[in-house]
Amino acid sequence: xxxxxxxxxxxxxxxxxxxxxxxxxxxxxxxxxxxxxxxxxxxxxxxxxxxxxxxxxxxxxxxxxxxxxxxxxxxxxxxxxxxxxxxxxxxxxxxxxxxxxxxxxxxxxxxxxxxxxxxxxxxxxxxxxxxxxxxxxxxxxxxxxxxxxxxxxxxxxxxxxxxxxxxxxxxxxxxxxxxxxxxxxxxxxxxxxxxxxxxxxxxxxxxxxxxxxxxxxxxxxxxxxxxxxxxxx
Numbered sequence: 140x141x142x143x144x145x146x147x148x149x150x151x152x153x154x155x156x157x158x159x160x161x162x163x164x165x166x167x168x169x170x171x172x173x174x175x176x177x178x179x180x181x182x183x184x185x186x187x188x189x190x191x192x193x194x195x196x197x198x199x200x201x202x203x204x205x206x207x208x209x210x211x212x213x214x215x216x217x218x219x220x221x222x223x224x225x226x227x228x229x230x231x232x233x234x235x236x237x238x239x240x241x242x243x244x245x246x247x248x249x250x251x252x253x254x255x256x257x258x259x260x261x262x263x264x265x266x267x268x269x270x271x272x273x274x275x276x277x278x279x280x281x282x283x284x285x286x287x288x289x290x291x292x293x294x295x296x297x298x299x300x301x302x303x304x305x306x307x308x309x310x311x312x313x314x315x316x317x318x319x320x321x322x323x324x325x326x327x328x329x330x331x332x333x334x335x336x337x338x339x340x341x342x343x344x345x346x347x348x349x350x351x352x353x354x355x356x357x358x359x360x361x362x363x364x365x366x367x368x369x370x371x372x
Contacts, residue, residue: 142173143171143173144173144234145172146174146209146234147175147176147177147195147209148174148176148178148212149177149179149198150177150179150212150213151181151185151190151192151194152179152184152213154214156190158210158236159174159190164257165239172208175204176194176196177193178195178197178200178209179197180197180199182197198222198225198226202229205230208233208234209232210254211223214272215290216289216290216306216307217288217306219270219288219290220287220288220305223270223288234251234252235250235254236253236255237249238258240257241255241256241258241259241273242259242260243255243261244261244263244264245263245264246263246264247263247264248265249261250266250267250287251269252270253268253270254273255267256274256275256293259275260278261273261279261283262279262280263281265281265285266283266284267285268284268286268289268305269288270287271286272289272291274290274292274293276294277292277293277294277295277296277297278296279291280297280298282299283297283298283300283302284301284302284303285297285303285307286302286303286304286305288305289304289309290307290308290309292313292329294311295309295311296314296315298317298318299318301315301318301320302319303315304321304322304323304339305324306323306324307326308325308326308327309331311330313330315327315333316333316334316335319336319337320335320337322336323340325338325339326341327344328343328345328351331343331346331348332346333348334371334372337372343372347372348371
């Protein structure tokens with residue numbers, strides 16, 4: 140067996156453990172990554188959990204692992220960007236992880252630090268930005284542009300020519316229609332249908348998407364934001 144590239148995963152939360160599973164799937168096809176462990180500021184993040192990996196230090200201790208690649212597996216886009224920018228200036232090589240069952244069509248690009256999970260599909264001439272998380276069974280259609288640090292949860296469908304800005308979060312089963320433009324740091328709730336354009340910084344939920352007055356977007360009921368008209372996107 141050839142020697143793999145040493146790799147640390149930043150964040151030992153739920154998605155971090157899923158990333159470790161993804162790494163194991165990659166290695167089962169072609170041994171690529173020698174997993175070192177997790178970096179997490181909570182040394183007890185794995186307590187009581189079955190996991191074939193250990194926390195080997197805090198995030199700031201990444202310099203203790205020279206000649207090692209890293210991937211940031213923190214799901215929240217804002218926290219992920221803060222971590223990545225906070226480590227700028229260090230000699231870090233960001234790994235791009237693509238599951239063996241993921242599909243990437245011709246003319247499409249995937250940025251450094253991105254994680255493309257099992258069953259995900261990127262069709263043709265699409266751009267997936269840096270440190271994007273494209274989760275299980277999600278689809279990005281032709282000519283889609285997904286901004287840096289965005290998170291697409293499982294079973295998300297981004298249709299052709301749609302544009303997502305930086306740090307967009309799309310909940311499970313969210314749909315963005317063809318040609319729609321979603322601004323920076325928008326949160327799109329689970330099961331939401333975006334028809335057209337969403338201004339930066341909004342949180343939207345429903346079919347069609349409407350602004351809501353709560354920053355939480357999954358697993359609870361929401362009220363529409365106060366408005367003099369039925370504002371939908």
